[in-house]
Amino acid sequence: MTARREASAPPDLPGYEYVRVLGLGGFADVFLYRQHLPRREVAVKVLLAGSLDDEVRERFQTEANLMAQLSHHPSIVTIHHAAIAADGRPFLVMEYCSRAGLAERYRSERIPVPEVLRIGVRLASAVETAHRAGILHRDIKPANVLTTDFGWPALTDFGIAATTGPAVQTMGMSIPWSPPELLAEHPTGDERSDVYALAATIYSVLAGRTPFELPGGNNSAQQLVARIERSPLPPVGREDVPLQLQAVLDRAMAKHPSRRYSSAMAVARALQEVEAALRLPITPLDLPDEPAVAPGGAAGDEDATRLRGIALPAPGGASDDEDATRARSVVVGRPTLVPPPAPPAPPRPVGVPDGPASRRGARVAAVAGAVVVAAVVGVLVATLGDSAPGGTVAPSDELAAPQTGSVAAPVPAPHSLEGTRAADGSVTFTWQNPDPQDGDRYLWGVLAVTGDPTMALVDEERVTVPADQATGEVCIEVSIVRADRSSSARPVQGCAP
Known part of the structure; x- marks a missing residue:
């Protein structure tokens, strides 16, 4: 066993009083100091004397600048x-951040699902904020998620962060939470790489282990990389984790980036849908410049005709207008379990914060009492049943009227999706409908690394991708579409070599 090294000597900082060591790192140590004016406790991260080469100094400076740029966010650690x-x-x-961070907690306690969902939504908001600023974190993991005095997760350590773009380096990445594309011989990555690491962190918090770790087995770096690249994601293994949440993790941690959520925002929306299905309060998103819904209920941009899984009320009745999944050429209703309205609560005084009383307390309650989820889950494409030649669904801006009354059970996704390549190079995919009903049809499309699939409707549980479209690995997604035009909340996705 390797001996634990001693902490470096804490520097003498005018205006600060040294208290104790907080943590040791490969390039820096972190100490607790007491600042004299203004009087408060602060964490001071100090580079090791033996790590003062130009590259490390540049990384350190980058971290300071990026965290300062983002530290207005309530779930990103503030740089003073x-x-x-x-x-x-x-x-x-x-x-x-005085409370135990995720690295300390996930190995030692069983964190309740509602708390994990709140953590996940808030972290996803932080990651989305970084991405909107053009910044990839590239090392999201439990050790880089601290906990504030008010119980909020706080993302830290942007030391290997980079501006968004097609090229990426893997210096300093943590294997257990890294996506396959960053572990390849020639690594490439984008925002969807952070989406993977975010979901891997949520998985760890739920499971009490890293995603591809085998308790009592061989967990060497080589074995972990092999499992990350080739093995399916194991179930979390907790009876209180709903299948819908496991499905969110499966999609966010898909091997191929094109099969994942396209943004951290989409992950946050999916986690909010799980909260709604479990009848939990919906954790609000902390995002700058969220577009509001225009008068009359229509959004002021092209997202206006897309179905939102849930809509969170904002002051004055406006709601967030972000798509929970990738844009598609066809808009299909994806019903979501919606909690019934809660009884009225006593009115709250205007201006009472909805969060902690610090800088994280800038949130004002949107409505009195419990969160009311907008009833938008019944919106469907009016012309879904009309197909263009060849089965391709004809796009339409006409939307059916929202459904009224009680919310129907969600339409399940197909299962047992498998693809078989024929001698001529074509690939035939088959699947099964877990709850067949009269009038069921299937909306499917071939997934691509870039761009959106062209969706088509078929009547049978089988499609064939022609040889000229089936070069290399072929991946498709399939949803069930009912006679009333409702569809699977999440499509099933599968690949054939």
Whole structure:
């Protein structure tokens, strides 16, 4: 067993009083200091004396600048100050998060599903905020999620972050939470790589282990990489984790980036749908510049005709207008379990914060009492039954009237999706309908690394991808479409080599 190294000497910082060691890292140590003016406890991250080469200094400076740019977010650690100590070591003065972080908690306690969902939505909001600023985190994992005094998750350690783009390096990445494309010989990655790592972190918090870790088995780096690249995601293994949440993790951690959620926002929306299905309060999104719904219920952009899985009320009756999944050429209603309205609660005074009383308390209650989920799950495409030649669904801006009355049970996804390649190079996919009903049809399309699939409707549980469209690995997605034009809440996806 490797001996634990001693912490480096804490630097003498004018205006600060050293308290104790908080943590040791490969390039830096973190100490607790007491700042004199304004008087508060802060975490000070100090580079190790032996790590002062130009590359490490540049990483350290990048971390300071990126975290300062993003630290207005309630789930990203705040940077107060950055400078160079008298002994020549650079240091960062950061918000001190006093509670146990996720790395300490997920191995030692069984964190309840409602709390994991709240953590997941808030972290997804933080990641989405970074992406909108053009920043990839590239090392999302439990050790980089601290907990504030008010119980909020706080993402930290942007030391290997980079601006978004097609090229990426893997320096410093943590294998258990890394997606396959970043572990390849020639790594490539984008926002969907952070989506994978975000979901892997949520998985770890639920399961009490890393996603591809075998308790008592061989968990060497080589074995982990092999499982990440080739093995299906194991079930979380908790009886209280709903299948809908497992499905969210499965999709977010798909091997191929094109099969994942396209954004952290979409992950947040999917987790909110799970909260709604479990009749839990909906965790609000913390995002800047969220577009509001225009008067009359129509959004002010092209997202207006897309179905939202849930709609969260905002002051004045406006609601968020972000798509929960990738844009598609056809808009299909995806029903969601919606909790019934709660009885009225006593009115709250205007201006009472909906969150902690610190900078995280800037949220104002949108409505009095419990969160009411907007009844938008019944919106469907009016012309879904009309097909263009060849079975391709004809797009339409005409929407059917929202359904009224009680919310029907969600339409399940097909299962047992399998593909078989024929001698001529074509691939035939088959699947099964777990709850066949009169009038059922199937909406399907071939997935691509870039762009959206062209969707088509078929009557049978079988489709064939021609040889000229089936070069290399072929992946498709399939949804069940009922006679009333409702469809699977989540399509099933599968590939054939």
